[in-house]
Amino acid sequence: MVEHVAGRPFVAGRGSRNEATRRHNLSTLLSLVHHGNGVSRADLTRTTGLNRSTIGLLVADLVAAGLVAESAPATGSVGRPSPIVVPDPDVVAVAINPDVDAVVVGIVGLGGVVHATTRVEQDAIPSVDEVVAAVAAAVSVLTQGRSWRVVGAGVAVPGLVRAREGAVARAPHLLWSGEAVAAPLEAALGVPVAVDNDANAALVAETLFGAARGRRDVIYLNGSVSGIGGSILTDGTVVRGADGFAGELGHTLVRPDGEQCHCGRVGCLETEVNLQRLERAAGEAGIDHAHVSASLGSGSDELAAEVEHQIDTLALATGSFVSIFNPEAVLLGGFLSALQARQPARFAEALGEAVFAPLGERLEIVRAELGDELLMVGAAELAFADLLADPLGAEVPTPS
Ligand SMILES: [Zn+2]
Numbered sequence: 001m002v003e004h005v006a007g008r009p010f011v012a013g014r015g016s017r018n019e020a021t022r023r024h025n026l027s028t029l030l031s032l033v034h035h036g037n038g039v040s041r042a043d044l045t046r047t048t049g050l051n052r053s054t055i056g057l058l059v060a061d062l063v064a065a066g067l068v069a070e071s072a073p074a075t076g077s078v079g080r081p082s083p084i085v086v087p088d089p090d091v092v093a094v095a096i097n098p099d100v101d102a103v104v105v106g107i108v109g110l111g112g113v114v115h116a117t118t119r120v121e122q123d124a125i126p127s128v129d130e131v132v133a134a135v136a137a138a139v140s141v142l143t144q145g146r147s148w149r150v151v152g153a154g155v156a157v158p159g160l161v162r163a164r165e166g167a168v169a170r171a172p173h174l175l176w177s178g179e180a181v182a183a184p185l186e187a188a189l190g191v192p193v194a195v196d197n198d199a200n201a202a203l204v205a206e207t208l209f210g211a212a213r214g215r216r217d218v219i220y221l222n223g224s225v226s227g228i229g230g231s232i233l234t235d236g237t238v239v240r241g242a243d244g245f246a247g248e249l250g251h252t253l254v255r256p257d258g259e260q261c262h263c264g265r266v267g268c269l270e271t272e273v274n275l276q277r278l279e280r281a282a283g284e285a286g287i288d289h290a291h292v293s294a295s296l297g298s299g300s301d302e303l304a305a306e307v308e309h310q311i312d313t314l315a316l317a318t319g320s321f322v323s324i325f326n327p328e329a330v331l332l333g334g335f336l337s338a339l340q341a342r343q344p345a346r347f348a349e350a351l352g353e354a355v356f357a358p359l360g361e362r363l364e365i366v367r368a369e370l371g372d373e374l375l376m377v378g379a380a381e382l383a384f385a386d387l388l389a390d391p392l393g394a395e396v397p398t399p400s
Contacts, residue, residue: 022058023390025050029058030110030391033068033085034384035208037111040073042082059085066149066398067091067110067391087111091396093383094139094153094189095376097198098131100173100226105138107148108380112209114373116142128168128179136188149397152192154382155181156201156375158226160245166195169245172262173226194382199229199247200238201378202333202368207233209377210370212331219321221249221314222333222368227262227270232325254317269317273310275335281306292338311339312350319354326359333368340365 028048033039039047045055062068062085069088073081087110095106095117103126106117118141120134135153143150159171166182168174182193203220206212212220216236222229230249232239239246250270251263258267278296279287281303287295296307318330332340340347344365352360370377387394 022061023392025054025058026061026391027389029055029085030062030067031388033062033087034110034112034388037113038071038084038086040082040084041070044085062391065392066396067387087113089113089115090147090149091387092148092150093380094135094150094191095379095383096131096135096153096155096185097375097379098126098155098157098174100125103131103134103138104375105135105142106376106380107139107142107150108376110384112205112377112380114376115148117376118142125173125175128176128181128184131181132184132188135185139189150189150191151387151394151396152194152383153185153189154201154379154384155185155193155195156198156379156382157181157195158198158229160243160248161195161197161200162244163194163196163240164244166193168195169243192383192386194385196379196382197229197231197247198375198378199231201382202229202370202374203231203233203238203331203378204381205370205374205378206331206333206368208381210374211366211368212329215329217325217327218329218331219249219318219325219327220331220333220368221318221336223270223273223275223336223339224334225275228273228336232321232327234325234327249317249321252317252320254313269313272313273317273336273339278303278306278310278335292335293341296338296342307339307342308346311343311347314339315347315350316354319351322351322355322359322363328362329364329366331366331368333374337367341367 029044032044032047041055045052067088068085070083071086073083089109092107092109092115095108097104102122103120104117107115109115118138120138157168157171158173160169162169168176168179168181170177181195185193199220199222202222207215212218218233220231228250231247251268253267254269254272255267259271260266261268261271282299285299314336
């Protein structure tokens with residue numbers, strides 16, 4: 001499996017007659033076109049430092065492979081108009097996100113464009129076999145009558161993933177333990193399948209197409225009904241750890257005398273900073289999941305106190321992460337983003353107190369912005385990794 005490297009500098013290799021250099025340059029060009037969802041030839045020349053004729057030859061190779069197309073330049077531009085190189089809209093990946101109550105399946109094109117999604121509701125927590133069946137049926141419906149060329153599938157799983165093995169070590173909410181996931185999906189779909197933790201996939205998506213675009217050192221924390229997911233990007237690479245499980249930030253200890261966590265321990269961050277606790281504090285008023293931040297400000301004194309407790313606790317834990325990793329940004333998603341948005345000054349002050357000062361001076365707090373498409377784009381990126389690494393080496397169905 002190819003490791004994703006976000007925001008890597010696009011330094012072109014020299015000497016177009018060398019095959020390895022050519023492949024490297026094709027990878028660079030396709031990655032730029034994908035991540036920009038279209039880039040002018042002039043910008044490709046400027047970014048890579050390659051000359052115009054070399055760019056022309058490389059683009060022609062990508063056009064011949066059916067990976068990109070050239071469109072007419074915008075009229076009225078100053079100087080000589082430069083054609084825009086855009087991803088071929090028919091090159092797509094299948095994106096898959098299994099959860100406790102549904103399996104979400106999408107078709108995502110190069111450029112991070114979500115063409116279609118469907119949510120396959122489940123009566124009970126789905127097994128891997130049930131997910132495979134749901135995905136196969138959904139893909140068959142979504143691709144009916146389309147000229148899409150599917151290069152692979154990516155699966156974003158809420159749990160501990162052995163990405164290299166395409167297996168889930170443990171997904172507590174799905175009740176999966178030691179399950180092969182890539183192999184049965186490959187058998188059903190007939191394309192390569194890559195699997196990763198959902199927070200890792202989400203962080204990569206936000207780094208390429210969302211709020212953390214272009215950043216190389218980011219701590220990501222996402223809050224949902226299932227708890228807190230985390231992922232760490234350092235020097236452009238997702239931190240994996242010895243087993244591939246690094247980044248379980250929701251299970252860092254914040255309160256030794258706290259509540260029982262579903263991971264089997266006590267006082268984890270996600271037991272203190274917790275959506276169900278907010279809902280209990282809100283009482284009958286409840287929390288509107290589509291407008292969490294507004295709901296958090298319109299309730300009782302009990303809710304206000306719980307909100308402040310959770311903001312302070314989140315800031316305290318985030319301070320530890322900042323001290324360890326020295327990120328340029330902390331990216332908050334889900335209800336964590338809503339909590340911070342409720343009282344940004346309180347969060348900033350509590351975080352400032354929790355961080356060794358020089359580490360906080362440049363630190364930015366940003367909110368995830370890809371919304372409903374986040375995990376679809378992230379899962380698709382897993383599937384595009386091999387194609388982007390070696391555009392002419394990966395298996396892409398030829399255009400018909
Ligand atoms: Zn825990």
